[in-house]
Amino acid sequence: MIIAAKSDNNVIGKDGGLPWHMPADLDFFARQIQGCYLLSGRKSFESAQGEEIFRNKSFVIVTRQKDYRVKEGKVAHSVEEGIAVAEADGAGRLCILGGGEIYRQALSVADKLIITEVHTEVEDGDAFFPDVDPRIWKEYKRENHSKDKANPYDFSFVFYIRVPSA
Numbered sequence: 001m002i003i004a005a006k007s008d009n010n011v012i013g014k015d016g017g018l019p020w021h022m023p024a025d026l027d028f029f030a031r032q033i034q035g036c037y038l039l040s041g042r043k044s045f046e047s048a049q050g051e052e053i054f055r056n057k058s059f060v061i062v063t064r065q066k067d068y069r070v071k072e073g074k075v076a077h078s079v080e081e082g083i084a085v086a087e088a089d090g091a092g093r094l095c096i097l098g099g100g101e102i103y104r105q106a107l108s109v110a111d112k113l114i115i116t117e118v119h120t121e122v123e124d125g126d127a128f129f130p131d132v133d134p135r136i137w138k139e140y141k142r143e144n145h146s147k148d149k150a151n152p153y154d155f156s157f158v159f160y161i162r163v164p165s166a
């Protein structure tokens with residue numbers, strides 16, 4: 001499963017962090033990854049959100065650096081190797097957390113997408129979610145929410161499943 005939050009123009013990141021502060025999405029994210037074995041790119045792992053997310057979780061970090069080490073987690077040198085490491089570790093449900101580079105490579109092997117659409121256009125983003133091809137991904141659930149005091153943009157939680165045989 002891939003989980004991501006993206007703007008209407010597919011931005012997921014800016015200057016190494018998230019382009020917004022949306023506590024409702026952080027709560028949703030925390031619920032969705034409960035019980036998951038986590039896979040992340042090295043840059044997202046080292047970003048400000050990383051520390052809290054990975055605490056007390058089993059996880060694998062993908063990097064090209066041969067000597068990279070993480071406390072309490074595993075390291076792999078490709079997305080495929082990361083998935084194999086998770087499987088060898090007995091992962092039940094694997095959650096792929098990004099960022100942009102990892103999403104691009106993992107989209108072809110994922111079975112499910114959980115996307116928070118943050119309804120704004122981010123002009124100066126530098127990390128992106130790939131296009132979700134409707135011939136490959138079937139939307140099966142959508143929850144729309146309005147902005148409020150704490151969450152500055154309208155947002156939607158959208159669930160996709162891979163079209164059989166796609």
Ligand SMILES: NC(=O)c1ccc[n+]([C@@H]2O[C@H](COP(=O)([O-])OP(=O)(O)OC[C@H]3O[C@@H](n4cnc5c(N)ncnc54)[C@H](OP(=O)(O)O)[C@@H]3O)[C@@H](O)[C@H]2O)c1
Nearest residue numbers: 004005013016017041043044063064077098099100101102
């Ligand atoms: N909105 C969201 O849902 C969301 C989720 C996650 C992250 N983000 C944001 O996305 C941004 C980070 O994304 P990003 O695309 O810059 O980086 P990223 O995907 O998190 O990490 C990229 C790094 O992963 C490693 N990597 C990628 N492909 C590899 C491969 N085939 N083999 C081995 N290693 C590989 C490399 O690490 P080395 O450089 O160590 O070799 C590469 O520099 C941040 O702004 C973050 O806040 C947003």
